[in-house]
Amino acid sequence: MNMQTRAVIPPREGNLIVAELFGPTLQGEGPSLGTHAAFLRLSRCNLTCSERMPCDSPYTWDTTRFDLRRESSRRSITGVGDELLLLDTALVVITGGEPLIQQKQLVPLVRRLVDANRRVEFETNGTFTPLPELLIEGVRFNVSPKLSNAGMSESLRIVPEALTALVGSGRAVFKFVASERSDLDEIEDLVQRYGLSPVYVMPEGRTPDAVITRARELADDVIARGWSMTQRLHVLLWSDERGR
Numbered sequence: 001m002n003m004q005t006r007a008v009i010p011p012r013e014g015n016l017i018v019a020e021l022f023g024p025t026l027q028g029e030g031p032s033l034g035t036h037a038a039f040l041r042l043s044r045c046n047l048t049c050s051e052r053m054p055c056d057s058p059y060t061w062d063t064t065r066f067d068l069r070r071e072s073s074r075r076s077i078t079g080v081g082d083e084l085l086l087l088d089t090a091l092v093v094i095t096g097g098e099p100l101i102q103q104k105q106l107v108p109l110v111r112r113l114v115d116a117n118r119r120v121e122f123e124t125n126g127t128f129t130p131l132p133e134l135l136i137e138g139v140r141f142n143v144s145p146k147l148s149n150a151g152m153s154e155s156l157r158i159v160p161e162a163l164t165a166l167v168g169s170g171r172a173v174f175k176f177v178a179s180e181r182s183d184l185d186e187i188e189d190l191v192q193r194y195g196l197s198p199v200y201v202m203p204e205g206r207t208p209d210a211v212i213t214r215a216r217e218l219a220d221d222v223i224a225r226g227w228s229m230t231q232r233l234h235v236l237l238w239s240d241e242r243g244r
């Protein structure tokens with residue numbers, strides 16, 4: 001290939017594998033619960049949560065139940081950015097699946113959103129060390145490490161270097177999904193081992209009844225341990241409807 005040929009090939013723009021882009025809605029979980037927000041849900045996950053802690057977006061990764069080619073589309077970073085900005089929300093939540101699988105492609109998108117005065121929150125499972133380019137003012141990581149009840153070995157779901165980097169970033173909160181009081185002991189162990197802080201406990205559930213019943217069972221123990229509790233506001237409002 002000579003220089004002339006190379007010069008006419010446009011630089012290949014990065015793409016993202018997207019499951020859904022929706023909003024405006026309300027951030028349903030974590031420290032910004034209730035905030036007017038747009039959501040980008042990226043496809044694919046490196047984990048396979050099941051058993052007592054089923055995944056609420058299996059269509060991003062579970063090839064035994066879903067055709068991922070139908071459930072996702074390859075989209076340009078510019079187009080995704082345009083659409084998120086048009087939704088005109090103060091907060092943009094990037095979730096999945098596991099969004100940090102595609103973190104390299106997310107760098108220019110996050111930069112653009114922050115430059116346009118948006119706050120950005122990642123919902124991540126805590127198994128990826130975030131790139132330094134993502135550790136910028138306006139960006140936060142809501143990290144949800146998975147417990148043994150998600151049905152995977154600890155070596156898959158707990159990556160010490162990633163958790164340590166997230167703690168050290170000063171941009172992370174730790175949000176654990178719990179379904180019963182004994183889950184809190186396992187959370188305590190991880191909190192102690194990796195110095196996780198601040199800690200939020202979130203009740204598991206796909207229906208308002210399940211969420212509120214679990215929240216009531218867990219609240220006193222959460223308070224006694226000095227932690228915070230969050231909710232699943234979108235589940236209380238819309239159960240497990242997609243795109244809300």
Ligand SMILES: Nc1nc2[nH]cc(C(=O)O)c2c(=O)[nH]1
Nearest residue numbers: 026027028029095123234244
């Ligand atoms: N409203 C709303 N808030 C959310 N917070 C985290 C979500 C997620 O699926 O990661 C989510 C979601 O799917 N919807």
Ligand code: SF4
Nearest residue numbers: 045047049055097125
């Ligand atoms: S880490 Fe999250 S997206 Fe991935 S399988 Fe578990 S619950 Fe689902």
Ligand SMILES: [Mg+2]
Nearest residue numbers: 056057095096
């Ligand atoms: Mg979810």
